Amino acid sequence: MKVLKFGAVWCSGCLVMKPRWQEIGKEHPWLKTEYYDYDKDKEMVNKYNIDKNLPTFVFLDKDGEEFLRLHGEPSKDKLVKIVLENKDK
Amino acid sequence: MFKKLAKIFLVLLVLFFIAKPAFAQKKQVNPVRESELSNGVNVYFFWGEGCPHCVHEKPFLEELKNKYPEVKVYDFEVWNSADNRKLLIEVGKKLNTNVSAVPFTVIGEKYVSGWLNEQTTGDAIENAVECVLKDGCRDVVGEVLVSQQPQPQKEEPCECEEEQKLAIPVKISLPLIGEINTKNLSLPLLTVILGGLDGFNPCAMWTLLFLISLLLGMKDKKRRWILGTAFIVASALVYFLFMAAWLNLLLFVGFIVWVRILIGLVALGGGGYNLKEFFTNKDSGCKVTGDEKRQAVFEKLKNITHQKQFLIALGGIIVLAFAVNLVELICSAGLPVIFTQVLTLSDLPQWQYYLYMLLYIFFFMLDDLFIFFTAMLTLEMTGISTKYSRISHLVGGILMVIMGLLLIFKPELLMFG
Numbered sequence: 447m448k449v450l451k452f453g454a455v456w457c458s459g460c461l462v463m464k465p466r467w468q469e470i471g472k473e474h475p476w477l478k479t480e481y482y483d484y485d486k487d488k489e490m491v492n493k494y495n496i497d498k499n500l501p502t503f504v505f506l507d508k509d510g511e512e513f514l515r516l517h518g519e520p521s522k523d524k525l526v527k528i529v530l531e532n533k534d535k
Numbered sequence: 536m537f538k539k540l541a542k543i544f545l546v547l548l549v550l551f552f553i554a555k556p557a558f559a560q561k562k563q564v565n566p567v568r569e570s571e572l573s574n575g576v577n578v579y580f581f582w583g584e585g586c587p588h589c590v591h592e593k594p595f596l597e598e599l600k601n602k603y604p605e606v607k608v609y610d611f612e613v614w615n616s617a618d619n620r621k622l623l624i625e626v627g628k629k630l631n632t633n634v635s636a637v638p639f640t641v642i643g644e645k646y647v648s649g650w651l652n653e654q655t656t657g658d659a660i661e662n663a664v665e666c667v668l669k670d671g672c673r674d675v676v677g678e679v680l681v682s683q684q685p686q687p688q689k690e691e692p693c694e695c696e697e698e699q700k701l702a703i704p705v706k707i708s709l710p711l712i713g714e715i716n717t718k719n720l721s722l723p724l725l726t727v728i729l730g731g732l733d734g735f736n737p738c739a740m741w742t743l744l745f746l747i748s749l750l751l752g753m754k755d756k757k758r759r760w761i762l763g764t765a766f767i768v769a770s771a772l773v774y775f776l777f778m779a780a781w782l783n784l785l786l787f788v789g790f791i792v793w794v795r796i797l798i799g800l801v802a803l804g805g806g807g808y809n810l811k812e813f814f815t816n817k818d819s820g821c822k823v824t825g826d827e828k829r830q831a832v833f834e835k836l837k838n839i840t841h842q843k844q845f846l847i848a849l850g851g852i853i854v855l856a857f858a859v860n861l862v863e864l865i866c867s868a869g870l871p872v873i874f875t876q877v878l879t880l881s882d883l884p885q886w887q888y889y890l891y892m893l894l895y896i897f898f899f900m901l902d903d904l905f906i907f908f909t910a911m912l913t914l915e916m917t918g919i920s921t922k923y924s925r926i927s928h929l930v931g932g933i934l935m936v937i938m939g940l941l942l943i944f945k946p947e948l949l950m951f952g
Contacts, residue, residue, distance in 0.1 A: 455748045456741030456829065457821050461918025484823060500821050519922050
């Protein structure tokens with residue numbers, strides 16, 4: 447599975463989430479994540495239809511199919527739980 | 536949408552100035568004529584409908600009339616009568632004082648501003664009456680009332696200077712000097728809460744965050760600090776200027792009932808919007824809106840910060856801070872307008888109005904200051920969590936609805952000091 451993280455330099459919540467994801471990445475090094483800037487990476491923003499709240503996190507399975515989307519600032523515990531539950535997807 | 540709102544506001548403002556004289560004409564009250572003025576002691580009582588301090592002074596004045604048969608009380612309601620308001624301003628000029636609130640009681644050449652209780656303000660009024668009975672004084676209000684045919688003035692100046700000093704009860708109840716009651720604490724508390732609520736919007740600090748991201752890429756530490764500080768100070772200044780202009784407009788137009796009601800309606804509208812946001816926008820995070828505007832500001836900020844000439848960069852950042860904040864202000868002027876209205880309802884010296892505005896702005900800017908100083912000191916960008924935005928919408932919404940209702944139906948509960 448893979449997590450696409452959509453954020454922006456002007457988005458306060460995105461800055462709050464940055465260290466949270468860094469910690470998760472350190473604890474679970476197998477996890478693949480990609481970061482896209484809302485203003486710069488328009489192709490991905492349009493592809494995944496990011497038009498609501500930032501930050502947005504799109505969870506993809508191994509076939510690249512989206513199975514979950516989260517907005518705002520989910521807690522680290524919640525994210526870890528989702529990541530572990532869907533590790534083999 | 537905001538352009539539409541701005542247009543509606545402008546139309547209302549124009550209507551207000553056109554309609555004002557008509558409204559004022561409706562309730563012309565001119566209860567005293569020269570021939571009606573008594574030769575005893577004339578006590579002129581300026582009051583406002585719905586003002587609780589005025590209500591407390593009235594029975595005292597009734598008793599005063601019984602105690603001193605020479606006393607005659609003339610009352611002037613100033614919030615509904617433009618004529619009486621003009622008279623009060625004129626009397627204030629004659630007495631060399633800035634009349635900013637009611638009740639305001641004039642006895643001969645002496646005046647008592649506000650009402651605390653019989654032991655303080657009441658005593659001051661009685662002393663003034665006795666002084667006039669003993670020495671005789673000019674009847675300042677009487678002179679203004681019959682200014683076309685001035686009454687013969689007594690040459691000798693009024694004595695009892697000591698009592699005159701006592702006759703300013705506002706000074707007795709000043710915070711830090713006199714006894715501190717809950718009302719003295721209420722206004723600073725309200726200022727802190729409203730300023731904090733108004734400022735707490737992590738999504739509204741996008742310009743600052745973008746600027747910080749550019750500043751952190753600079754090598755010159757001094758330039759980083761100066762440009763960032765200039766942006767913050769200019770942003771605060773825009774807010775201060777707006778609030779000061781609004782305050783002075785409200786003080787200039789005076790105590791007009793329907794201006795207060797209009798602002799009460801604005802508060803209800805703002806409260807409703809905040810509550811709607813609380814119930815409908817359950818996700819935290821920042822909504823993505825205004826792409827074009829944001830891109831345009833980003834480009835300008837980039838150009839400005841990359842300017843080689845420091846002074847041009849500094850000037851550019853100040854101009855941009857003014858422009859961006861002015862636009863933001865039009866969209867979120869609700870709370871500062873309500874707060875300014877509450878300030879004018881309170882009986883405060885001029886300098887305190889500005890002090891309260893500065894306190895409001897400090898708490899308004901607190902999250903910006905935190906973000907800026909943290910970034911400048913640690914060289915890393917920090918964000919403020921948006922998860923409390925919903926709570927801020929709820930608390931702000933409830934507070935605005937309450938204040939709106941109070942402004943419309945019970946303004947006396949918002950009169951502090």
